[in-house]
Amino acid sequence: MISVTLLGAGNVGTHLFKAIHKSKQVSLKQWYNRSIESISSYKNKVSITDDISTLEEADVYILTVSDDAIADISSQLPFENRLVVHTAGSVNIHNLDKKHKRGVFYPMQSLSKSAEIDFKDVPICIETIDKADYHLLKSLALSLGCPVKKVNSDQRHVLHLAAVFVNNFTNQMYRIAHEITESEATEFDLLKPLIMETARKVQDMSPYMAQTGPAMRGNLKTIKKHLALLKKEQHKDIYNLITQSIQDTHASTPLSNRKS
Amino acid sequence: MISVTLLGAGNVGTHLFKAIHKSKQVSLKQWYNRSIESISSYKNKVSITDDISTLEEADVYILTVSDDAIADISSQLPFENRLVVHTAGSVNIHNLDKKHKRGVFYPMQSLSKSAEIDFKDVPICIETIDKADYHLLKSLALSLGCPVKKVNSDQRHVLHLAAVFVNNFTNQMYRIAHEITESEATEFDLLKPLIMETARKVQDMSPYMAQTGPAMRGNLKTIKKHLALLKKEQHKDIYNLITQSIQDTHASTPLSNRKS
Numbered sequence: 152m153i154s155v156t157l158l159g160a161g162n163v164g165t166h167l168f169k170a171i172h173k174s175k176q177v178s179l180k181q182w183y184n185r186s187i188e189s190i191s192s193y194k195n196k197v198s199i200t201d202d203i204s205t206l207e208e209a210d211v212y213i214l215t216v217s218d219d220a221i222a223d224i225s226s227q228l229p230f231e232n233r234l235v236v237h238t239a240g241s242v243n244i245h246n247l248d249k250k251h252k253r254g255v256f257y258p259m260q261s262l263s264k265s266a267e268i269d270f271k272d273v274p275i276c277i278e279t280i281d282k283a284d285y286h287l288l289k290s291l292a293l294s295l296g297c298p299v300k301k302v303n304s305d306q307r308h309v310l311h312l313a314a315v316f317v318n319n320f321t322n323q324m325y326r327i328a329h330e331i332t333e334s335e336a337t338e339f340d341l342l343k344p345l346i347m348e349t350a351r352k353v354q355d356m357s358p359y360m361a362q363t364g365p366a367m368r369g370n371l372k373t374i375k376k377h378l379a380l381l382k383k384e385q386h387k388d389i390y391n392l393i394t395q396s397i398q399d400t401h402a403s404t405p406l407s408n409r410k411s
Numbered sequence: 412m413i414s415v416t417l418l419g420a421g422n423v424g425t426h427l428f429k430a431i432h433k434s435k436q437v438s439l440k441q442w443y444n445r446s447i448e449s450i451s452s453y454k455n456k457v458s459i460t461d462d463i464s465t466l467e468e469a470d471v472y473i474l475t476v477s478d479d480a481i482a483d484i485s486s487q488l489p490f491e492n493r494l495v496v497h498t499a500g501s502v503n504i505h506n507l508d509k510k511h512k513r514g515v516f517y518p519m520q521s522l523s524k525s526a527e528i529d530f531k532d533v534p535i536c537i538e539t540i541d542k543a544d545y546h547l548l549k550s551l552a553l554s555l556g557c558p559v560k561k562v563n564s565d566q567r568h569v570l571h572l573a574a575v576f577v578n579n580f581t582n583q584m585y586r587i588a589h590e591i592t593e594s595e596a597t598e599f600d601l602l603k604p605l606i607m608e609t610a611r612k613v614q615d616m617s618p619y620m621a622q623t624g625p626a627m628r629g630n631l632k633t634i635k636k637h638l639a640l641l642k643k644e645q646h647k648d649i650y651n652l653i654t655q656s657i658q659d660t661h662a663s664t665p666l667s668n669r670k671s
């Protein structure tokens with residue numbers, strides 16, 4: 152049985168609470184949040200607190216607080232030499248106060264309080280300073296049903312960067328499509344099956360193999376037509392830059408072999 | 412019963428063949444392809460030909476040939492005043508020879524011969540010159556199990572442009588993530604659940620509401636770290652431009668309300 156104390160009750164904290172609460176191999180000691188109101192409805196399920204000095208002993212303390220609060224909260228913890236981890240993709244492990252055994256327990260997923268998620272779809276990237284701590288965190292992640300990946304700091308930062316491309320930047324592509332369809336009285340809804348299929352395709356095919364379209368085919372007539380349709384300069388810039396990127400990626404594929 | 416003759420046997424032609432073959436309300440008269448070999452394995456299921464002069468009467472002729480071949484093939488058809496449609500997102504309806512009744516039957520989906528697709532996920536955008544032809548094409552699409560949307564030329568071109576953003580450009584975001592993860596000995600596979608979830612989120616939430624991340628939060632420290640990690644100048648340019656686009660989109664949301 153692994154005992155956990157959770158700090159923070161935002162998107163990540165709330166999902167972790169639910170997963171730990173469900174797990175038979177993990178027990179939740181305490182749940183701390185700066186503002187007690189956001190967790191008070193859980194008080195019959197777990198011991199809650201907003202007083203950091205009351206934290207009791209646990210195998211691991213998971214800090215799911217905002218990136219900028221990690222260093223501060225880790226210093227405030229009223230003990231030392233216990234395992235303390237944060238959940239951020241781009242915060243250095245050494246931001247945690249060095250009085251602790253330290254680790255990172257980074258969930259590679261987009262978590263919102265309001266959206267359900269299956270933890271089998273939440274790969275946990277684990278980084279620790281001591282090897283022994285890795286094994287504990289690995290057991291913890293597996294107990295919650297998560298896939299696990301051991302990473303070093305550089306790899307974690309690269310994964311976070313890659314996540315920005317496939318999540319935030321992809322979502323901005325959807326947003327631009329939303330803007331241009333709505334402004335022309337067509338429906339963004341029509342694009343939803345295509346959005347799902349585009350994501351599904353790369354589940355078992357490389358993005359390189361999955362590419363199609365006018366940029367890849369070098370279809371200048373269509374590209375010119377599209378640029379003329381775009382009203383915002385910034386959208387034209389994005390169209391040009393990503394078209395160029397696609398063409399550079401596929402520069403060595405003969406045009407006649409490119410799928411339409 | 413609607414009778415159809417299909418021309419072309421690429422990605423779209425092959426999927427339409429299968430859907431028509433399965434449908435009880437649609438009969439396939441003939442299947443034409445320039446190179447007969449690619450359809451010869453179907454000869455027990457449908458009358459096949461590579462001789463355009465042998466085409467018999469049908470309610471509708473669907474041209475699923477490459478964009479550049481549409482005008483030419485439509486002129487070669489050995490009849491007039493029958494309904495002829497093409498399936499392209501960005502080809503003008505008037506590229507079809509004016510001796511025909513003309514229409515467009517544009518599937519808003521990414522179709523590959525090799526990948527199965529459920530036709531309920533293939534919205535058909537229909538454009539016709541005569542209203543009566545619209546009703547026939549609508550019945551045809553519904554008979555194949557497709558959602559239907561009536562569009563005019565401008566709307567169809569805008570939808571095709573939006574499809575480039577959510578399909579080709581999104582896929583290039585995946586590609587860049589693939590490049591940067593592979594070059595740093597991490598695994599693109601770890602990103603796959605996030606890719607699916609990002610697509611799933613906008614099925615019932617606007618991309619505006621779904622946005623998160625360092626660009627939206629104005630987290631300059633992380634943005635700088637990411638730029639330093641990117642090795643290709645072009646990737647830096649893309650990172651900067653899309654970060655700017657996200658910030659412009661959310662400029663009116665106070666920073667404190669932006670989700671992390």
Ligand SMILES: NC(=O)c1ccc[n+]([C@@H]2O[C@H](COP(=O)([O-])OP(=O)(O)OC[C@H]3O[C@@H](n4cnc5c(N)ncnc54)[C@H](OP(=O)(O)O)[C@@H]3O)[C@@H](O)[C@H]2O)c1
Binds near residue numbers: 263
């Ligand atoms: N959301 C995701 O998809 C995701 C994915 C991977 C990693 N992460 C990482 O997980 C961590 C939490 O993210 P989140 O999305 O859960 O954030 P969030 O929803 O904004 O929640 C932030 C939490 O931090 C607390 N907090 C903020 N500043 C604090 C301070 N100065 N002192 C004490 N507590 C403070 C908040 O307390 P109050 O309730 O009192 O405001 C809240 O409990 C971050 O490091 C983030 O980078 C997030």
Ligand SMILES: NC(=O)c1ccc[n+]([C@@H]2O[C@H](COP(=O)([O-])OP(=O)(O)OC[C@H]3O[C@@H](n4cnc5c(N)ncnc54)[C@H](OP(=O)(O)O)[C@@H]3O)[C@@H](O)[C@H]2O)c1
Binds near residue numbers: 449476519521523
């Ligand atoms: N694939 C998609 O996801 C998709 C989605 C929406 C719309 N579309 C549109 O649908 C149409 C077909 O696309 P596709 O992906 O099916 O293309 P494709 O797989 O490349 O197939 C092209 C077809 O056109 C034929 N063809 C090409 N040039 C010809 C010529 N000069 N004369 C006669 N036949 C010729 C080819 O015949 P051979 O077999 O003899 O080479 C083949 O049957 C295009 O207008 C495209 O814009 C495609």
